[in-house]
Amino acid sequence: xxxxxxxDDKAIARAxxxxxxxxxxxxxxSATLLEQRIDSALRRECGISHTMMEVLxxxxxRPGEEVSQRHLADxxxxxxxxxxxxxxxxxxxxxxxxxxxxEDRRVALVEPTEDGRRVFLRAADIHAHVVERYFVEPLARDxxxxxxxALSEIHKALREDVT
Amino acid sequence: xxxxxxxDDKAIARAxxxxxxxxxxxxxxSATLLEQRIDSALRRECGISHTMMEVLxxxxxRPGEEVSQRHLADxxxxxxxxxxxxxxxxxxxxxxxxxxxxEDRRVALVEPTEDGRRVFLRAADIHAHVVERYFVEPLARDxxxxxxxALSEIHKALREDVT
DNA sequence: AGTCAATTGCTGAGTACTCAACTAAATTCT
DNA sequence: AGAATTTAGTTGAGTACTCAGCAATTGACT
Numbered sequence: 337x338x339x340x341x342x343x344d345d346k347a348i349a350r351a352x353x354x355x356x357x358x359x360x361x362x363x364x365x366s367a368t369l370l371e372q373r374i375d376s377a378l379r380r381e382c383g384i385s386h387t388m389m390e391v392l393x394x395x396x397x398r399p400g401e402e403v404s405q406r407h408l409a410d411x412x413x414x415x416x417x418x419x420x421x422x423x424x425x426x427x428x429x430x431x432x433x434x435x436x437x438x439e440d441r442r443v444a445l446v447e448p449t450e451d452g453r454r455v456f457l458r459a460a461d462i463h464a465h466v467v468e469r470y471f472v473e474p475l476a477r478d479x480x481x482x483x484x485x486a487l488s489e490i491h492k493a494l495r496e497d498v499t
Numbered sequence: 500x501x502x503x504x505x506x507d508d509k510a511i512a513r514a515x516x517x518x519x520x521x522x523x524x525x526x527x528x529s530a531t532l533l534e535q536r537i538d539s540a541l542r543r544e545c546g547i548s549h550t551m552m553e554v555l556x557x558x559x560x561r562p563g564e565e566v567s568q569r570h571l572a573d574x575x576x577x578x579x580x581x582x583x584x585x586x587x588x589x590x591x592x593x594x595x596x597x598x599x600x601x602e603d604r605r606v607a608l609v610e611p612t613e614d615g616r617r618v619f620l621r622a623a624d625i626h627a628h629v630v631e632r633y634f635v636e637p638l639a640r641d642x643x644x645x646x647x648x649a650l651s652e653i654h655k656a657l658r659e660d661v662t
Numbered sequence: 663a664g665t666c667a668a669t670t671g672c673t674g675a676g677t678a679c680t681c682a683a684c685t686a687a688a689t690t691c692t
Numbered sequence: 693a694g695a696a697t698t699t700a701g702t703t704g705a706g707t708a709c710t711c712a713g714c715a716a717t718t719g720a721c722t
Contacts (some may be wrong), residue, residue, distance in 0.1 A: 345562065348616055351623035352559035359647045360533075361553065366650050367530030368576045369657045370523075387708085390524065396515035399508065406670060413531045418709055425708090442670040442717050453511055454677055460514035467523045474656035479649045484522045486638055486646040487529050487533045493637040494532045550678085569700060581679055583702055588678090605687045605700040669718075672708105677710075689698070 374466050382459045387412065388426055389463060392456040395448045397431065404443040433456060537629050545622045550575065551589055552626060555619040558595065558611045567606045594618060 351357070375386035390412055395403055409419040423446055426432045431452035437443040448456065454496075472480055514520070538549035547555075557574055558566055572582040586609055589595045594615035600606040611619065635643060 342619065344616070348559050348620055349562060351620065351627075352556050353625075356627060356630050356635065357556055357623070359650075360626075361556070361635055362647060362654060363530055363651045364534055365576055366654045367527055370653070371527055372576070373657065385708090393515050393520055393524070395593065396511050399512065404670080406575070413528055413541070415672060415710060416669095417673080417711080421708075440670080440718070444671065453507070457507065457511055457514065459565070460517075460520070464514075464517070464519060464525075467519050469655060470656050471523055471526070472519065473650055474652040477643060479652075482642060482645050483649040484525065486642045487522075487525045489526060489637040489642075490533070490633060491529045493633050494529065494536065548678090567700080578680060579701060580703080583700095584678075586672080603688070603700085607701065663719090663722105667718105667720075670716085671714105672716105673712105673714080675711090678707105679709090680707075681705090683705105684703075685701090687698105687700080689696105691696075692694090 348481060367439060370466075370470055371406060377462050377466050378459055381462050382455055383429075384431070384455060384459060387414075387422060388431065389456075389459050391422065391426060391446075392431065392452060392459065395446060396453065396456055402437065402445050403447070404437065404445055406443065408446060426452075520585060530615050533633055536572065536633060537626060540629050541622055544625050545618055546592075547594070550577075550585060552619075552622050554585065554589060554609075555594065555611060555615060555622065558609060559616065559619055565600065565608050566610070567600065567607070567608055571609060573644060589615075 371386055374389075378384050378386055378389055391408060394408060394411055405419045405423060406416060408414075408423075409416050412419070414422065423432060423434065423444075427434060430449055432446050432448050434444045437445050437449060477481065507587055534549055537552075541547050541549055553575055554571060557571060568582045568586060569579065571586075572579050575582070577585065586595060586597065586607075590597060593612055594633075595609050595611050597607045598610060600608050637647065
């Protein structure tokens, strides 16, 4: 049995040291750290989480646009249940309000309150600062452009087959 | 007061539609989707989470190397408390075991069991498949190289100032 | 029109994390 | 050597998700 075990050892070490595994780990780790950095800055300075900021960004993009919870869930990679509770918390802190849709009585439209818009404006500043510092600054101009286009491709591939 | 409000409207729309905000969102979203994809594949095929897989990768890298929980926590971007419970679950499912360090009686070294190594070997296959499909395939060879080097830079910047 | 299927949002139960406070061991300072 | 500080890991309480299952509403098929 020892020779078979030695065979495995080789395969195991090879798999654990694979280039792909390392690179993928780097992506996940960088994204996690970056999100944590933004999240704690936003919590400290504006009292909102990074996820709440993503909601506000979505809601402020086109003023007057009707945005349902389902829509938000898709955009934020959340389940509908997670979204319900997220909007609950945001409504409770007065950042957004739910409005019944006139066309479809199932959907709850979400819109920012005046206060939500005010908080968003302050948060956008913090957000920009952190993104600038850790996402743009470390990269050469060209690399930044290529990074984002690479991410677009990856994102497209992920969206395309919803297996 | 209306003119002031209109002023804000402009600033709000500009902030919400900023290029940086969009690009950063893309990074976070791609990473999240990618991780979810891997996580569900691993759970379905091998009964382990993506986080557990990251632990196994770390433990199988250099066989015989002493890896403490602290070490794992740093590598996985987890708190020590999160790591304790993660290793609890992994120990319970027989994937790893805790061994007291002979040099420092505070530290708990973590090592993979035979079963853990077996599971890792199967999981590495799934892992490689998904990474290949959504991380490598969508990109031209050059773009892949540049993407990973850009990520390295970002990661370095994040590591450097631990503000 | 009447049933069947799909979709929206909500809720209970469970999971996987965080933070703060703790113990025990090791290290540093004097 | 002894006190003060730092570090490793654990625990309790809280947070923010997920999944499965629900009711209400809408749309599609005949």
